[in-house]
Amino acid sequence: MDVMTAITTRRSERVLTDPAPSDEEFHYLLRGAATAPDHGRLRPWRWILVRGEARAALARTLTPKAPQAAGKGVRGRQEPPLRALLVFAPLPRHRIPDWEQLAASCSMTHALMMLLHARGYGSIWRTGRLCTSPGLRGLLHMADGERLLGSLDIGTSPKGPRQRRPLPDVSDRVSVLETVTAAGAARGLREAVGAE
Numbered sequence: 001m002d003v004m005t006a007i008t009t010r011r012s013e014r015v016l017t018d019p020a021p022s023d024e025e026f027h028y029l030l031r032g033a034a035t036a037p038d039h040g041r042l043r044p045w046r047w048i049l050v051r052g053e054a055r056a057a058l059a060r061t062l063t064p065k066a067p068q069a070a071g072k073g074v075r076g077r078q079e080p081p082l083r084a085l086l087v088f089a090p091l092p093r094h095r096i097p098d099w100e101q102l103a104a105s106c107s108m109t110h111a112l113m114m115l116l117h118a119r120g121y122g123s124i125w126r127t128g129r130l131c132t133s134p135g136l137r138g139l140l141h142m143a144d145g146e147r148l149l150g151s152l153d154i155g156t157s158p159k160g161p162r163q164r165r166p167l168p169d170v171s172d173r174v175s176v177l178e179t180v181t182a183a184g185a186a187r188g189l190r191e192a193v194g195a196e
C-alpha cells in the first residue's frame with residue numbers, strides 16, 4: 001500500500017472488537033511511531049494500556065453513578081479491546097516550548113494510528129470527559145504538569161475499514177507569497193520601524 005492510499009483509507013473506527021495488538025506488538029509499533037518529528041527528541045509523552053477488567057474501572061471512574069453492563073462503557077457503548085491512554089508529559093521550562101512538545105506528541109499519535117491501520121487494526125482518538133476527570137487523574141497516578149490527551153481506542157472494525165467520502169478540495173487553505181521586490185521590501189521595513 002503506498003503512503004497516499006494508507007493515509008486516505010484510514011478512518012476513525014467507532015465499533016472495535018478483538019483482535020487488538022498485544023503489548024509486545026504495541027511496543028513494536030510505538031518504536032516506529034516515536035520516529036515522528038520531535039524537536040529536541042524529548043518524547044514528552046507516555047502511554048497507559050487498559051485492557052480487560054481495568055476498562056470497567058476506567059468507565060466507573062468516569063461515570064460513577066451509571067449502571068455498568070459487562071463489557072460496556074460510557075453510554076452503554078461496547079468497550080474496545082484496548083484503550084491506550086495518552087499522557088502528555090511536557091518537560092517544564094525547557095528551551096523547546098510546550099506547544100512544540102504537544103505538536104510532537106500529536107505527530108507521534110497520528111503515526112501510530114497509521115501503523116495500526118497498515119496492520120489491519122482500527123483506532124479512534126477519544127477525548128471528552130477522559131481529559132478533564134479529576135478522579136481519573138488519581139486512578140492513573142498522574143503527576144502535576146501531566147495532562148491526559150485522551151484514549152486511543154484500538155481493535156478491529158468488524159466490517160472492515162469504513163469508506164471515506166471523496167477527498168475535499170483544500171486548495172483554498174494554501175496561498176503563495178508573491179515575489180517581494182527590493183522596493184517593496186524597503187517600504188515594508190520603513191513601515192515596520194514607523195519611519196516617514
Ligand SMILES: Cc1cc2nc3c(=O)[nH]c(=O)nc-3n(C[C@H](O)[C@H](O)[C@H](O)COP(=O)(O)O)c2cc1C
Pocket residue numbers: 010011012013124125126127128150
Ligand atoms: C484530538 C482529537 C480528539 C478526538 N476526540 C474524539 C471524541 O472524543 N469522540 C469522537 O467520536 N471522535 C473524536 N476524534 C475523532 C474525530 O472525530 C475524527 O478524526 C473525525 O471525525 C474525522 O474522521 P476520520 O478520522 O475518520 O477521518 C478526535 C480526533 C482528534 C484528533
